[in-house]
Amino acid sequence: TKFYFDGGTPATSTASTNTVTVTYNTPGVYPVSLVATNAQGVDSVYKSYFITVGNTYGDFNGNGYSETFQDENSFWYNWRVRNLDGNPNTWGIADVGYNSSKSAVMEGYLNYLGDIDELITPSMNLSFVTGATLTYKYSGASKATGASSANEALKVYYSTNCGLTWALLGGTLSGATLANNGYYSGYFVPNSASQWATKTVTLPAAASVQSVRFKFEYEAGAASNNLYIDDINISGAVGVSESSNAFNLTVYPNPTSDLSTLAYHLSEKAFVKVEVVDILGKKVADVVSANQPEGDYSFNVSKTDLNLNNGIYFIRLSVNNTIVTSKLVVTE
Numbered sequence: 567t568k569f570y571f572d573g574g575t576p577a578t579s580t581a582s583t584n585t586v587t588v589t590y591n592t593p594g595v596y597p598v599s600l601v602a603t604n605a606q607g608v609d610s611v612y613k614s615y616f617i618t619v620g621n622t623y624g625d626f627n628g629n630g631y632s633e634t635f636q637d638e639n640s641f642w643y644n645w646r647v648r649n650l651d652g653n654p655n656t657w658g659i660a661d662v663g664y665n666s667s668k669s670a671v672m673e674g675y676l677n678y679l680g681d682i683d684e685l686i687t688p689s690m691n692l693s694f695v696t697g698a699t700l701t702y703k704y705s706g707a708s709k710a711t712g713a714s715s716a717n718e719a720l721k722v723y724y725s726t727n728c729g730l731t732w733a734l735l736g737g738t739l740s741g742a743t744l745a746n747n748g749y750y751s752g753y754f755v756p757n758s759a760s761q762w763a764t765k766t767v768t769l770p771a772a773a774s775v776q777s778v779r780f781k782f783e784y785e786a787g788a789a790s791n792n793l794y795i796d797d798i799n800i801s802g803a804v805g806v807s808e809s810s811n812a813f814n815l816t817v818y819p820n821p822t823s824d825l826s827t828l829a830y831h832l833s834e835k836a837f838v839k840v841e842v843v844d845i846l847g848k849k850v851a852d853v854v855s856a857n858q859p860e861g862d863y864s865f866n867v868s869k870t871d872l873n874l875n876n877g878i879y880f881i882r883l884s885v886n887n888t889i890v891t892s893k894l895v896v897t898e
Contacts, residue, residue, distance in 0.1 A: 570599040574617070590619040595646075618646060620728040624691035624777045631690050633798040635659060635668040648684035653677075655786070657685040662755055664703040664762045664796040674718060674790035675709075675753050681786040686729065686779055690800065693776040693889075694847035698769040698802030700735075700780065702795050705762045707754035708745035710789035716741045718787035724773045724780050732781055737767040744793065754791040762796070774802070776889070812890045815883050821895035822869065828853070828881050828892075829864040839884040840865065842872060842894070850874070853881075869896050 569579045573596045574588040590596065596617040601610045635641055638659050649656035660671035670685060692698055700722070710716035719740035723732035746763045747754065756762065780800075784793060813830045820826060828840065840854035851872040853865055867881070879894045 624689040644688040646686040669796035672793040677786040685782040695802040705756040706793040707747040707750035707791040715788040
């Protein structure tokens, strides 16, 4: 038996146990394959898009996120579909949407009771967003003729550790609420904006972090039909709170018209990242990314070298898992 981990270290393994430890140093999506050999011959299993390695910060930054599914290539590159049983009934892209030509569809028609399929967003940096909400449009129907068999459900989760664990958000949709277009015996396809409903979910403060993903989990009922979702939006108030006392982070002179010095102190060895971000939380420059021993440190931040425009920026110091920030004002 031999495992193949493209992009990982080790890239191959012949471990006889059920657990193999592999390290990936570069963010991306990687396949895994297994080749088994015995006296009867050779067989193999190949799983594409099986391992997802995320960035420290989300793939999308700023004060929110919007998805209308109009770019199908972007969808298949940035989103993840988990078809847990490998049957034909799963998430994909439909050629119909809410006031548009595309949406995400869960093929629930003729599915079986209890089948679970997951649709996972790309990672997002919501660390500068407060009071965030997630809204989306949905349009569904059911083949059920009574409440007892109209038991399909859509749950929304969030994860702050690249999908290792998931926390359930409020606002689960099920039964007649999820099948908002009622009974439909054929293959359901919405054909007007009036067939779409809006769902709003309030996000907890724990989801406003530097890398968070959301998951739409669909569980089929006894007589499910298709479900479509569109116009996913995540938004909130943008703000950055200064918390520069930890590590004695200072930036001077401030305001500056050219060159400032940032200084900080480490009481023990740590992995340190220093970045310059704009008012929307988008990273505009890297200053430091290294393991550093205990001690005092200082670095220059140059308006000219970093090509900074006049305005307000923030110095973001990340020490292991602790982040502190300090405002930097750049003037003429």
